Amino acid sequence: MWRIGLKMLMGDRAKYLTLVGGVSVVVFLFIQQGSVFCGLIGRTAKPVEAIGAPIWVVDRNLQVVDEFRGLLDTDLLRVRSVEGVKWAVPLFIRQVQVRLADGRFQAVRLVGLDGATLVGRPPRLLAGRIEDLNTPDAVIVGRAEMERLGNPKVGDTFEINDRRARVVGIADVPRDFLSNPYLYTTFERAVQYVPRERKLMNYILAAPQEGYTSEQVIANIRQATGLAAYDEDGMRWLTMNYYMRNTGIPVNIGISVALVFLVGMAVIGQTFYAFALQNEKYFGALKAMGAGSWTLVGMIVLQSVIVGLIGYGIGVGGGSLLGYLGGQGKGKLAFYTPYQLLVISFIATMLICVLSSLLSIQRVLRLEPAVVFRG
Amino acid sequence: MNQSSVAVASAPAVAAPSAVAVSLRQVNKSFGSGNTYLPVLKDINLEVRRGELLLLVGPSGCGKTTLLSVMAGILDVDQGVVDVFGIRVDQLSQSRKTRFRQENIGFIFQQFNLIPTLTATENVAVPLIIAGKPYQAALEQARHYLTLVGLGERLEHFPTQLSGGQQQRVAIARALVAEPRLVVCDEPTAALDSATGQLVMEMFREVALSPERAIVIVTHDNRIFPYGDRIAEMLDGRIVDVHDNPNRMR
Ligand SMILES: Nc1ncnc2c1ncn2[C@@H]1O[C@H](COP(=O)(O)OP(=O)(O)O)[C@@H](O)[C@H]1O
Ligand SMILES: [Mg+2]
Numbered sequence: 001m002w003r004i005g006l007k008m009l010m011g012d013r014a015k016y017l018t019l020v021g022g023v024s025v026v027v028f029l030f031i032q033q034g035s036v037f038c039g040l041i042g043r044t045a046k047p048v049e050a051i052g053a054p055i056w057v058v059d060r061n062l063q064v065v066d067e068f069r070g071l072l073d074t075d076l077l078r079v080r081s082v083e084g085v086k087w088a089v090p091l092f093i094r095q096v097q098v099r100l101a102d103g104r105f106q107a108v109r110l111v112g113l114d115g116a117t118l119v120g121r122p123p124r125l126l127a128g129r130i131e132d133l134n135t136p137d138a139v140i141v142g143r144a145e146m147e148r149l150g151n152p153k154v155g156d157t158f159e160i161n162d163r164r165a166r167v168v169g170i171a172d173v174p175r176d177f178l179s180n181p182y183l184y185t186t187f188e189r190a191v192q193y194v195p196r197e198r199k200l201m202n203y204i205l206a207a208p209q210e211g212y213t214s215e216q217v218i219a220n221i222r223q224a225t226g227l228a229a230y231d232e233d234g235m236r237w238l239t240m241n242y243y244m245r246n247t248g249i250p251v252n253i254g255i256s257v258a259l260v261f262l263v264g265m266a267v268i269g270q271t272f273y274a275f276a277l278q279n280e281k282y283f284g285a286l287k288a289m290g291a292g293s294w295t296l297v298g299m300i301v302l303q304s305v306i307v308g309l310i311g312y313g314i315g316v317g318g319g320s321l322l323g324y325l326g327g328q329g330k331g332k333l334a335f336y337t338p339y340q341l342l343v344i345s346f347i348a349t350m351l352i353c354v355l356s357s358l359l360s361i362q363r364v365l366r367l368e369p370a371v372v373f374r375g
Numbered sequence: 376m377n378q379s380s381v382a383v384a385s386a387p388a389v390a391a392p393s394a395v396a397v398s399l400r401q402v403n404k405s406f407g408s409g410n411t412y413l414p415v416l417k418d419i420n421l422e423v424r425r426g427e428l429l430l431l432v433g434p435s436g437c438g439k440t441t442l443l444s445v446m447a448g449i450l451d452v453d454q455g456v457v458d459v460f461g462i463r464v465d466q467l468s469q470s471r472k473t474r475f476r477q478e479n480i481g482f483i484f485q486q487f488n489l490i491p492t493l494t495a496t497e498n499v500a501v502p503l504i505i506a507g508k509p510y511q512a513a514l515e516q517a518r519h520y521l522t523l524v525g526l527g528e529r530l531e532h533f534p535t536q537l538s539g540g541q542q543q544r545v546a547i548a549r550a551l552v553a554e555p556r557l558v559v560c561d562e563p564t565a566a567l568d569s570a571t572g573q574l575v576m577e578m579f580r581e582v583a584l585s586p587e588r589a590i591v592i593v594t595h596d597n598r599i600f601p602y603g604d605r606i607a608e609m610l611d612g613r614i615v616d617v618h619d620n621p622n623r624m625r
Contacts, residue, residue: 001504004493011492285488288449290477291505292470369449369476372484373440373561 001291005299006306008279015275016307019268023311023349024318026264030257030345031319031337037253038341039334044243045236046176047093047109050142051120053205054214056235057088057221060228064242065235066178068094070200075227079204082224084212089114090201092190095180098149099159106148108183109176110160112190112201119205122184128154128169133186137166142173142182149181160193175334177243261348269356272304276360280367287369296364300357308353312346395458396557396589397423397446402455404441415441417612419455423557428580428590430600430620433609439593440561442609446591447480447559448472460556477506481550483560487542489534495521495545496530502553520548523582540571547579558583560592569598576602 010016047065048056057079059069079088092112097105113120113133121130122140132138141152149158156167165183173182185193187201206229208217214231221229230238244250276283283296323335404416415438423429423446431439444450445457448464457464459479467475481502489498499517504510518530524544534542543563550558563579564572576599583590592603600606601624608616 003510004490004497004501004504007497008490008492281486281488282490285482285484285490286501286505287473288447288476288480288482289502289505290473290475290480292473295505370444372449372482372488373444 001295001299002302005302008282008299009275009303009306012275012278015271015278018271019275019307020311020314022264022267022271023307023353024314026260026268026352027312027315027345027349028318028322029260029264030348031316031341032322033253033256033260034341034345035319035323035335035337037249038338039336040177040249041240041243042336043175043177043334045239046174048232048235048239050122050173050176050182051091051093051111051205052123053091053120053232054208055206055218055221055229055231057204057206057225057227057229058235059202060226062228063238065093065239066095068202070202071204071227072200075225076201076204078225079206079221079227082217082220084209084217084220086207086209087117087119088204088206089117089119090187091120091203091205092187092201093203094190094194096160096183096193098165098183100150101156101158102150107180108149109178109180110190110193111182111184112187113184114205115186115188118186122171122173122182124172126170126172128167130169132168133184135168137164137189138168138185139165140169140171140184141167142171142184144173144175145179145181146170161195163193165193261352265352265356268307268352269359272307272353272356273359276300276357276363280363281372283364284367284369284371287367288372293365293367297361300360300364301354304353304357305350308349311353312349315349316342316345394424394426395422396425396427396460397421397591398456398458399442399446400456400458402442402445402457403453404438404445404450405453415612416445416452419612419614421607421614421617423589423591424605425589426584426586427604428584428592428602430603430606431591431593431609432595432600432606435595437609438612439609443559443561443591443593446557447482448476477502477553479556481553481555481558483543483546483550483558483563485562485565487534487539487546487566489542489545489549491534494531494533495526495537495548498534498545499549499552502549506553517548517552520552521545523551524548524578538571539567540575543567543575544578547575547583551583556588558588558590560590562594562596563592564594564596564599569596572596572599 059071062069076088076090079085094110095107096110098108099105115134118130118133126143128140133140141149152167154167154169158165171184208214218229218231221227286296323337326335399419399421402416402419405412405414407413419442431442433439441450445452446459452465462475464472464475496514496517499520500513503513503516521527521530524547526541526544529537529541537545564575567575580602601622603620604623606618606620607614
């Protein structure tokens with residue numbers, strides 16, 4: 001009977017294409033909105049990923065990586081003496097204003113690395129050498145959003161807080177949510193670039209010794225110092241959760257997704273219902289000829305599942321294509337599709353299809369075979 | 376006044392039990408309740424014999440379709456016995472009744488009711504597929520029956536590509552393909568012009584009649600009267616007369 005069901009479905013080209021098209025559009029919008037959401041939220045944690053360290057020690061009240069909460073020099077010594085800590089180095093991240101050659105100001109994310117170890121340095125340089133960071137006035141510029149600094153080249157200079165900065169390298173750094181360029185320098189120099197009262201480190205990066213897990217060391221640090229500590233994932237989620245709680249992103253995208261769901265449901269449900277209504281006299285005939293109600297329900301469910309699967313495939317394909325094409329445009333489009341999003345939209349699609357076939361199913365169950373002889 | 380018992384008494388011969396295909400005794404059926412209460416079948420007594428084609432005739436609204444539906448097991452009665460080949464249809468559960476129809480009944484409708492997105496062959500194969508026969512085997516048997524009704528050249532046509540008469544022949548093939556013992560037809564020629572209707576009826580008698588099978592045709596089209604072996608006349612929910620067909624063609 002499943003073949004008969006499929007032929008009934010696909011034989012009616014117009015309705016079939018409307019159904020599949022409707023599902024595709026819904027899935028596409030789902031994936032698109034969901035990926036933008038994940039992309040935007042994911043970007044908020046990019047600074048954490050860009051630095052890259054096994055353990056982050058931070059102020060107890062720190063809510064988000066973009067916030068400045070200073071630590072004391074003694075904190076660094078205390079962390080170093082915690083059981084299981086292999087090494088610990090200071091890190092400084094701060095928004096500062098750069099004065100460009102033409103006199104304009106531009107906010108940047110100034111990252112001060114421990115001069116001796118350069119822990120937290122960018123993984124890949126596109127130009128220059130990382131060692132040059134220890135030469136006088138040296139800074140390395142992150143490529144993302146670099147155009148805001150007038151696309152500087154190695155050897156260019158600008159001013160930060162009346163001090164000279166000289167570009168010695170270009171680093172490959174991902175775009176983040178605040179869309180500010182990155183400037184890397186050493187910790188010692190970074191504190192010179194900011195006003196007096198902010199000459200503090202605000203992070204301590206650390207690593208566990210062999211034989212200790214990160215969780216153990218994090219627990220030890222928390223207990224011994226009273227500071228907060230996270231592994232990289234914990235730090236990422238701290239930041240992402242902050243942005244989810246404190247920005248309109250979830251609400252705005254949530255509303256779009258809900259609307260997509262409702263409109264999709266209405267269109268698909270409507271079309272499916274019309275389809276079933278039009279087939280009712282044939283279902284009646286099948287019932288009279290001895291097809292059981294549940295066989296017919298199975299046919300309807302199969303029809304809706306097939307529509308769902310094909311529509312899902314097309315929608316996901318379209319969504320991925322958009323992400324791919326968007327990625328070509330130098331990554332301005334925040335678009336990230338985790339597999340969870342695919343799973344969720346798959347479940348949502350199937351839900352829409354099954355829900356919209358419920359009305360038809362209920363009609364078929366109630367259908368009296370005797371209707372076959374009525375006009 | 377009890378016309379139905381008169382009708383049975385006036386029937387030419389009481390069939391021997393083995394010769395009886397369908398036996399209805401004191402069947403009553405009504406629709407609605409309260410203000411809308413409408414008795415439609417009133418104390419119906421009727422026998423249909425094996426090997427015969429019975430015409431059920433009468434004015435519009437007298438209850439012919441309702442009676443046919445009862446025999447075919449698609450409508451439940453309020454009272455009375457519905458016996459089809461020894462099966463007490465009135466006592467079957469819904470699921471057994473579904474099974475009963477699948478195994479015993481062939482249907483022919485006024486509006487053909489062919490599924491428009493299936494080819495002639497696929498339409499004819501539907502009862503076999505419902506019965507669980509493998510798809511290819513069902514198609515094979517369907518082609519055989521389509522050839523029997525003279526549509527061997529139209530196997531892959533869709534219903535819309537066929538004339539009304541051809542569509543009804545597809546429907547006949549579909550009604551016969553599972554070799555049912557009882558074939559019920561409601562106004563099978565009403566949607567056809569009279570010449571086509573007569574051709575279809577001639578062909579139908581030829582392929583459908585068999586010693587073990589009973590056929591009941593509801594009609595008020597007197598041009599097809601010659602194709603019946605016996606005629607049962609209904610009026611206002613009662614069988615008023617059952618008689619051999621004097622004009623029956625040989
Ligand atoms: N499902 C139903 N609900 C209510 N009334 C019905 C129903 N089916 C048939 N009737 C009524 O029963 C009477 C007999 O109908 P029917 O058996 O179709 O007559 P016929 O086939 O002889 O024209 C009509 O008055 C019709 O309106
Ligand atoms: Mg009728």
